[in-house]
Amino acid sequence: MDNKKVYIIPCSGIGKATASVGRDATYKVIEDKRPETSDTLCLSLLTMGDEETVEKVQGGKVITIEGCAKDCARKNVEASGGSPDISHRVHDYLKEHRDLKPESVLDIGSEGRKLVKIIADDIAEEIDELTHESGSCDRGGGCD
């Protein structure tokens, strides 16, 4: 069932290279790492109240990735009645990996791609935990 999926929603801004990193990390997870258990949604569709999209977010697990400290993805998800289980900020990763600055919005460059991989690895693990949690709840154990 689709609601067993974790939805990864990047802020998807077009003004900053960090937003491009968040989007690419999303793709890396949903297409390469966890295609079975994760997916993404158009943030604009969600915010504009598209019923199908809103339902998915309200019923499912959500991870947001922010391109800057303005936290647009989380704010927009919350405005649509959802509540992100986990929120990431790309610049928090940059604090730890200062040498991995993305180059530009249209081409994040090789350093940016390394950063994408680090973020995607983390999120893949989180998805496993989130889907495992809900799985064990269904079986009625380990979730008190």
Next chain:
Amino acid sequence: MAKMVDNRPRENPADIVVLPCSGLDKEAGSASRELALLLSEKGAYVVCPVLYQRSPKRYEKKLAGVRLVIIDGCKTGCASKLAAERGLKIAKKTTVTEAAKTRGVKAGKKPRLGDALRNLLPALAEEILTIEPPKAPVAVGKPGAFGGPITCREFNVDKFVFRVPESGYFFNENDCWARVEGTRARVGVSDYVQQSASDMIFFEPPEIGTEVSIFDEVGSLETTKTALDIISPVSGKVVAVNREVVEAPELINQDPYERGWTAEIELTDFEGDRELLMDSPAYFDYLKQKAEREHKELYGG
């Protein structure tokens, strides 16, 4: 060689932990390694930067509650960066190329350590060992002394909105501000800086006790896009730095004029400094022109 008698207070070397650069690409790297070994012979504990990078847990206990001395070979500052990445508090920092330069010695390009630089090392080691013992935390004035709420005026350049406090702040043309209360000032960067430099990821604070003149560097910032120095709008002695901003530099983006202050300075000549500063309304006009001009340049209009 005659030895100088040195009566300055000495730190117990056993309390000093040294994190050196271990650069093998130029002379300064070899010198920093050698300097660390000298300090080790005098009782300090030396952290191997390579091992520390690989398995930080090994040194966790050793690094707790000690005075950390950083030795950078050159201005690239790898050892400083390593310390910053691991959230270590630095008690003293020495950059070999700089220290050598002030003593008239130029560090060479070849990695092998030459005599000129080697001869300087004992003096540098002595200097490190005479760092002042830790002081009680500096009082940061009365709580709320700088806390009065401020109101801002704003203007737009296209979709960008820039804010400037209505009053009570002084600015230099490097877009850094000072808010003065009594004999102290808090300093920081303006809203314009945080917007044009983008998201802050790192704030390297100045050392407490540093004497700065107006226009000296008083800490530096790194953002997702660039790096910049904070150019002090006042002269005096750094008495506090904003630890909150060290932990969460994004505070500068969120609240550049209040919670995003970077350092507090005991003023020595504010009347003199003031002649070279703009007050809030003057900075508003200055910034408006500058933002419109630079925006055009940035977007090629």
Next chain:
Amino acid sequence: MEMEVRPTRVGVISCSGEAEPEGTIARNAVRLVMEKYKPGLVVSLCLPLYLAGVGGERDFAKKAPVIAVDGCEKSCARLATEKYSGEVESWLDVRDLLKQWGVTDKLSRSHPGKLEGELTDRVAKEIVKLVDRLVEEGKVEVESR
């Protein structure tokens, strides 16, 4: 007498469109117009910021003419602009354009390649036409250097 102040910039807003390849083309085409074809004249508006109501995006879009570039017929960018800032001057639907151009290939949202690049450029040039029309119609003033 007060002179009428004409806007000197065109706002272009793209849907976020991360779930669809047409969304990726829409975003990248807007960026291309801003960086390469009409630097200085075009200001790209960040839809997530715009929707979250943060910053000056909404106010800017009230004053300047806006072109909305959407990935699909759901037209989030156009509808969002109409909701918060008023009518858009023009609107593009990338999916519809691709249909008109007879493009039936499967496109990638995450790894735009040569074909996606060419299509992005073509869409960018369509946006440029709309910008030029606004200039011709005098709806935006081009500043002399």
Next chain:
Amino acid sequence: MSEDTFMGVPRSKIPWCPTIDYEKCDYCMECDEFCPHGVFERREGEEKRLVVAHPENCVVFCKACGKTCDPDALAFPDKKETTELIKRLREDGKDGG
């Protein structure tokens, strides 16, 4: 066109900009890539492949490019002297009306 000023003093009268030490410069171009103000210019095919082409664009008191320079080939004027000079020029400006 009105001339650029810094603290009320014509920018052209303030000699603030980096100086390249060509003995040390290894032409890594990090400074040029870093500087957003177009102070440097690359000269393909010339002996000095990097020059300070637009010193007037340099932000007075900014030394940020210097930090990108591994071989430490960039030098700047003394800040105190520059401040004093600016003060003097401001005074002169006042006197001269």
